[in-house]
Amino acid sequence: MALTRRSFIAGVPALAGAGLLGCTAAVGERESATTGNVLYATRAAKAGSKSILVCMPDTRQTSEVWRGLSDELASEYELVALRAEGSNVSATIAGGIKRYQPSGLVLMNNPTVDGYRRLQAQAKSTAFPPSVIVMSSFLEGNQAKLRGATGISYEVPLITVVTNLRKLIATPIDRIGVVHRPSLAGFVRRQAALAGREQTAVVSEEVSQAPNSSEIKRALRRLKQRCDAIWVLNDDRLLTPRLLADGWLHGLNEPRWVPTIVGAASLVSPSQSFGTFAVLPDHTALGGQAASLLLDIADNGWQLPGSGAAQLPLSTTTTVDLSQAKERFALRPSALAQVDKVLER
């Protein structure tokens, strides 16, 4: 049975009020419930190894990051993952640091980073171990407000998005349109500069800080006349239920058709033509990338190496709405071998 527009929206976590990083039950091995907040723990092969404390909410995505982290680090370090959720995040992190005396920290998602920021603000003279942040949106700003922190951005860079889209769509993809609020203009500019290396031009339409549906529709109509694809930012303020129903879906589901690239799998559904193609971070690989950062920090005597600038995620997974893609666009013959997940009516 086809979903109605409203039921589609209700099914999209971001739009149903759960945030773009909406969660499901965790999977994988876990410690006994008697250990309180401990979600996972590993023992290193060598006794007396240094420890790394991981603070994370309990979700499928974070457990995948944990898997990538622990596969890389568990033989050398004691790893402890604490559940950091709700109003006690700062206290959980503080307790974990006190108990496990970690050489390094891994912080997953925005509320965890916010909790750690509060903890650092309360203890200005305390020395904190170096930390690696993952799964935090628009990290550049957040990281700057923390001491001794580096990390990996959660947003898949446009250059990666376009590279993936070109493997799928047979027609040239040269100009990408993006709708953004003024506060994300800098982010879009940096992404455009990077994408320029792959001969990709970015055409942006700036809407107001709190746009209405008409602004979104107008921006999309303008972009669709000038661009080969639309890139939808993971900006909660642009993807509210009302804007999605009355702005985005109207604007996108009228000719001229152009592929729509989104950053959340839930925005690709064959029942409702919104995203043609989703490009998301590969969470297990993200854990591996975070582990490499920690190993570099360890090699540097547990100090952040170099500038400590945030990295971009290297590995992605892709999902395509094949029904929409076949109906509206010319696909490359090898397209389906280059996609991780294919959705079809």
Add this chain to the structure above:
Amino acid sequence: MGKLLVYLHVAVKQRAFQSLLGAGLPGVTTTAVGRLADFERGLQDSPDAVLTLPVVLAAQGLAPTLRGLARGSNEERYALVGAGMAPEAGKVGSVGALDILGREGTNRFVKRLVGQQARIERVTKIEDLLPLLQMQRVEAVVLPSRLVSDLRAASRLSLSERELVVTVGLPAASSVGAGGAAVLGAIGRMPRDVSKLLGVEEWR
């Protein structure tokens, strides 16, 4: 017929690779993995045979029973690829490579190819090599020469390549369980297009 564990990196997604192997090896239960940790976990699951690079088999204390050949050789050439000037082994400062043997093993393996001076950045999929060049995280990436055309097709960067002198063993299989012989027999009869994806023309 038996269970086969495959740990190889190819130019298609894992989903497509698994499906091609399933169709190409009728009667064999095939599991394709792309990360060393998954391969090591898969080995605990008692497969009858494993199919991977000889260097990976050696690291697990296994010997090849069936070897892939191309142009009469069981070794293949690798290439260094960079954006702009062709990178030179022995001089390149940072190299991106597939993580086939974990941190230390991969570092040793890649430094044998490109020189001890190189800092190695590991990735778990072939497609992740290109972002290393796009984001200027490394000066060059190293991969089998047969895959360079796929890298070029995916990018508009001005890529240059240089073939390396040291060669690397082509995929090989090892029998590790009771049904190993039957599984190796099926690999020997694998359709040409699936073998070609692995860089192999024939099995001996």
